[in-house]
Amino acid sequence: xxxxxxxxxxxxxxxxxxxxxxxxxxxxxxxxxxxxxxxxxxxxxxxxxxxxxxxxxxxxxxxxxxxxxxxxxxxxxxxxxxxxxxxxxxxxxxxxxxxxxxxxxxxxxxxxxxxxxx
Amino acid sequence: xxxxxxxxxxxxxxxxxxxxxxxxxxxxxxxxxxxxxxxxxxxxxxxxxxxxxxxxxxxxxxxxxxxxxxxxxxxxxxxxxxxxxxxxxxxxxxxxxxxxxxxxxxxxxxxxxxxxxxxxxxxxxxxxxxxxxxx
Numbered sequence: 001x002x003x004x005x006x007x008x009x010x011x012x013x014x015x016x017x018x019x020x021x022x023x024x025x026x027x028x029x030x031x032x033x034x035x036x037x038x039x040x041x042x043x044x045x046x047x048x049x050x051x052x053x054x055x056x057x058x059x060x061x062x063x064x065x066x067x068x069x070x071x072x073x074x075x076x077x078x079x080x081x082x083x084x085x086x087x088x089x090x091x092x093x094x095x096x097x098x099x100x101x102x103x104x105x106x107x108x109x110x111x112x113x114x115x116x117x118x
Numbered sequence: 119x120x121x122x123x124x125x126x127x128x129x130x131x132x133x134x135x136x137x138x139x140x141x142x143x144x145x146x147x148x149x150x151x152x153x154x155x156x157x158x159x160x161x162x163x164x165x166x167x168x169x170x171x172x173x174x175x176x177x178x179x180x181x182x183x184x185x186x187x188x189x190x191x192x193x194x195x196x197x198x199x200x201x202x203x204x205x206x207x208x209x210x211x212x213x214x215x216x217x218x219x220x221x222x223x224x225x226x227x228x229x230x231x232x233x234x235x236x237x238x239x240x241x242x243x244x245x246x247x248x249x250x251x252x253x
Contacts, residue, residue: 006136028160029168030132059157061164062229066222073220090157097232098225099214 005058007031010038017048018114024056027064035064039071039082046078051113054087065098072103083113121190127182130175130200135167138185142196149191151252158233159194162248165226166198174200174244196248204243 005025013020019042027035042050050071072082084106087095095101107113122145128134139160146159167183175181186197211218213225231237236249 006140028136029164030136059160061161061168062223062225063168065225069220069222073222090154094161094229097229099219102216103219 008035010035012038012042014047018051019045019047019049020051020053020110020114022053022056026058027060027067029061029063032061032063032067036067036070039067040074043071043074043077043080043082046080048078048080049114050075050080050082051085051107051110052082053085053110054091055085057091058088060091060094062098065094065100068104069100083107085110085113121188123186123188125184125186127184129179130171130177130181130183131179132168132171135171135183139163139167142185142187142189145187145189146194149189149194149252151194151250155250155252159196159248159250162230162234162237162250163196163198165230166196166246166248169226169246170198170200170202170244173205174202176202192252194248194250194252197245198248199240199245202244204240206243207239 006028007025008027008031009024011022021042052068068082075082082104084104086108087106126138128138142163143156143160146156151159170183171177175183181201184199188195207227210224210227213221213228218224230246230248234248235251238247239245
């Protein structure tokens, strides 16, 4: 059985109109609030595109999903957008179960998500 | 392997909840559940504990949450009870409806139901019983 991480690491790199946020670990009930604050703060800086690299995120709960949605709502104030990259199968299934794939486009790589930035 | 039964009582604190969660997940792992089942059980525990602490007890540090578990290689049963007023689970809007997709909250119960084999609330709505079978 996978040993789940119980911490979340956010690494934010901004390059022009794109901010790439690499999420690693677990976005569970104890981590979701700090994640929400980080994403809302980034969205408030009016960066047009936030790309969440989920490739190293092993777990997310409803509060973590809520943090992404809060960032998305803040982005919309300035017509910005959040895109998701390469979620692990269990996280992808959760995004599909909640139908959040309808809200957030999912890309295979950060490069693909960035290239299709219009 | 025999059934492990345990009960923990914690105050309304997410850190204490995480400790209980980790103990339960260790026992589940020792019983040979699949990675997908472990993910489902972790998700359901987090959602139920978060509901109990946040919505049930309203973060009131004087109110407690009781977590009961029965774990064996065939089945996991987890009971989470808070000291709040309860609620009607049927009154929670469907978070997958188009008009609710952008709401940051309201997915916890749906996720428990989607990932566990059985989810039962008591009549008052302040206790949930979660069951996952080891298929």
